[in-house]
Amino acid sequence: MSAILSVRDLEKTFGSVVAARDISLDVPAQQTVGIIGANGAGKTTFVNMITGHLSPSKGSILFEGNDITGLPSRTITRLGISRSFQVAQVFPSLTVTENMWAAAAIARGRDSIIARALTPLDTPEAKTEADAAMELFQITRYRDARAVTLPQGVRKLLDIAMAVAGSPRVLLLDEPTSGISIEEKFGLMDVVMSALKTRRITVLFVEHDMEIVGRFADRVLAFYDGTVIADERPETVLANPRVQTFISGTKPAGEGAVHA
Amino acid sequence: MASRGTLIGAAAFAILAAGAPLLPQWLVSLSTIAFANALVVLGLVILWRTGLVPFGQALFYAIGAYAVALLGRYTPVRDVFVVVIAGAVCAGIVAYLVGFLLARYREIFFAMLSLAMSMILYGVLVKTETLGSTDGFHVEAGSFFGWRPQGAMRNLALFWLVLGCCAVAAVLVARYFRSVAGALAIPVRDNEIRVEFLGISVDRLIHLKLVISGILAGMGGALAALAVQHVDPQMAYWTTSGGFVFVTILAGAGSVAAAFVGSLAFELVRSIAVDLLPGAWQLILGSALLLTILFLPEGLGSLYARLRRRKEETAP
């Protein structure tokens, strides 16, 4: 099985801080990968490098066999890797529908700015696409609400729905359930994951809640201090004593601290 | 299919064009300048919708004006259509070039950098003796496809020319506002990161806006030069830029029509204020702006929207 996304020896330093190091992995198409790790472990840095928000200090990133290392984020988006954000990024003064139109219109057009100035925003195709996306992510009943007024969960859904507008093959979700109550988390993830399954999108999602990771991930990457300390099936990773010590905060029964 | 706004706009232009011969001379001249300047304001509206306010738009205004003046001085080209297009193109080219730098800045840095560039041009114009230094120089009267009207007829012809340019600009800018690039103004203002991650370059979107606004300002400057028949470095000075920003805030960024109404209102208030209180007209204009910001924060343009909303609310 060939990988849709391959990462080799990825490293990122900020001055003397090493935010990522020695990261190498392959993600097969349509896999759902959970990313766990304590605060500051380097999860967002990893997502930022893949999506072009940060340029790696070292290493390479291949998407569908092509080297995308260091390309600008909009180019990577257009190639087929999209993302959502730890803090939902939407257009607060527009309504949900207008947010989706903007996303659909940007995704459909060609790269030329002149061409963008000559195509109307609200084409019937963009409208149909926006309607379909709102249905898929179950936010249609908020369609006329301004994004600034949305409850946190809906804003997260809108952020993800916008990211999916460009029909990405790979989607990275940075903490899709952060800021959402425990009761709502599973509901939100159910909506998101089933939507992404129907679109056959390869997903990498960062998540602090181990129950959610266990339920939705096919595979888990555990980050610690900028590097991946475990990369296996969820049940294996979650039972790993190092992971339990450094990440989930639950020391394994009958054992002391395990030194790295 | 024409929208309601387009129909109202077209009717307004037609009435102005047909009624111009009945208006007093001074009002025709005043409206000519007001609508030439409205083109500059329309360009500012484009930028303001994304949250950008250039304090040096007079740069492009002066380039359009000097292009016309120089053509009259050094070439036999006199046709108004040709010189106005030349002024707009020159300003557009300069906007394209400075855009590579300007489009990377936002907020106060954008405003100040734009101001700095206009002051450089001002400095150059003041120091260039062949261009008349601070006095500037005379602009040759234009011809309209060989026709050379004089006196009142010339004023009327220029007014019609300005109206025609405004009508074309209004239609094109309204269309631009509905395009992907134009409609993304608010998304850019709201959240640049999201726009970039949807797959479009914010800097390039802003660069295009700069070029469009530069072309409009150049066209406005070219028309103003023809109307006044004189250019001087004052056209590039920061107070000129400030005046355009003033009218933009007065007009609001809500619609294309607001730029024209706002500019006309500004010139009228100014001229009446100068007549009534020659020593205190700035006071009156300042108060007008203050009241606008306090009571109509979205500009004069929002008045129409408010009235319409009220009508809809009271409708059975």
Ligand SMILES: Nc1ncnc2c1ncn2[C@@H]1O[C@H](COP(=O)(O)OP(=O)(O)OP(=O)(O)O)[C@@H](O)[C@H]1O
């Ligand atoms: N732009 C930056 N400049 C300097 N240091 C940074 C920058 N971005 C991240 N870091 C550092 O890199 C390390 C990894 O940060 P990162 O944001 O990737 O962690 P994270 O795993 O996403 O944490 P969290 O769970 O809190 O979101 C941290 O020590 C952080 O302080």
Ligand SMILES: [Mg+2]
């Ligand atoms: Mg993070």
